[in-house]
Amino acid sequence: MQVVTTIAELRAQLAPLRQSGRTIGFVPTMGYLHRGHEALVRAARQECDVVVVSIFVNPLQFGPTEDFESYPRDSEHDRAILSAARADFLFQPAVEEIYPRPLVTEVAVPELSHSLEGRTRPTHFKGVATVVLKLLHIVWPDRAYFGQKDGQQVAVVRRLLSDLDLPIELRVVPTVREDDGLALSSRNVYLSPDERQVAPLLHKVLVRGREAAQAGSDGPTVQAAMEALLRQEPLVRLDYAAVVDPDSMQPKHELTGRVMLAIAAYVGKTRLIDNLVLDL
Numbered sequence: 001m002q003v004v005t006t007i008a009e010l011r012a013q014l015a016p017l018r019q020s021g022r023t024i025g026f027v028p029t030m031g032y033l034h035r036g037h038e039a040l041v042r043a044a045r046q047e048c049d050v051v052v053v054s055i056f057v058n059p060l061q062f063g064p065t066e067d068f069e070s071y072p073r074d075s076e077h078d079r080a081i082l083s084a085a086r087a088d089f090l091f092q093p094a095v096e097e098i099y100p101r102p103l104v105t106e107v108a109v110p111e112l113s114h115s116l117e118g119r120t121r122p123t124h125f126k127g128v129a130t131v132v133l134k135l136l137h138i139v140w141p142d143r144a145y146f147g148q149k150d151g152q153q154v155a156v157v158r159r160l161l162s163d164l165d166l167p168i169e170l171r172v173v174p175t176v177r178e179d180d181g182l183a184l185s186s187r188n189v190y191l192s193p194d195e196r197q198v199a200p201l202l203h204k205v206l207v208r209g210r211e212a213a214q215a216g217s218d219g220p221t222v223q224a225a226m227e228a229l230l231r232q233e234p235l236v237r238l239d240y241a242a243v244v245d246p247d248s249m250q251p252k253h254e255l256t257g258r259v260m261l262a263i264a265a266y267v268g269k270t271r272l273i274d275n276l277v278l279d280l
């Protein structure tokens with residue numbers, strides 16, 4: 001695996017491969033890689049001739065009181081994982097490489113960015129949309145791989161690609177979980193042993209929500225049931241439980257077709273998110 005830190009070098013490396021007809025798969029990450037990220041890399045490896053992974057902790061998508069500075073980082077471990085998963089290129093730029101001067105251009109998908117995550121993290125998806133578009137223009141892949149774990153991010157990126165006519169296929173990889181249901185996340189490292197024990201509650205509540213939806217409950221009823229279950233656990237502080245259309249992020253009343261159940265909650269000080277997409 002080649003490690004590349006500049007935009008110019010990555011473009012120089014990829015251009016001849018693209019010209020010779022090789023397909024390029026791209027997996028954007030913020031590092032501190034786990035089996036969830038690995039699943040994305042393996043999916044890309046299966047489908048593409050060349051696999052590019054980026055590790056970039058994007059300051060633009062963190063709010064002023066969020067964990068940008070303390071976000072976990074472990075380059076050596078990440079490189080070992082990516083070599084084992086047979087990535088071809090690791091693009092690991094410094095912040096100054098991506099943002100050499102303050103941006104005056106905005107990339108935003110406001111319709112999909114203000115609900116759910118956007119209520120607590122109002123500038124988050126603007127930062128995501130901006131960096132994703134920049135990275136896609138740098139790598140120019142045939143396919144880009146994202147995890148269902150970040151369901152609203154998937155909706156934002158899907159709409160961005162469509163609205164701006166980017167000829168890049170979006171691949172969505174199912175959420176990888178621990179045996180007890182907890183979705184793998186780089187932020188799980190923040191959990192104390194007690195918090196780690198209760199953290200699978202998010203997934204349990206989603207499963208209960210799915211059962212209620214499958215039994216015919218409407219959106220508000222499923223949402224209220226999930227909220228009530230989360231409020232029973234003293235170590236968990238609910239941010240939101242929602243029942244939405246997975247493309248528009250709008251609340252769904254009648255539960256038919258594709259439905260996303262989504263939860264965000266603080267376990268101790270750590271904010272965790274999870275979701276399930278149902279086809280009813």
Ligand code: AMP
Pocket residue numbers: 028029030031035036037039040145146147148149150173174175176177183184185186
């Ligand atoms: P991050 O490093 O948290 O920005 O995540 C990079 C990519 O990995 C995103 O597309 C995430 O949705 C995806 N991802 C993170 N955790 C998981 C997981 N548990 N299962 C599947 N994909 C994941």
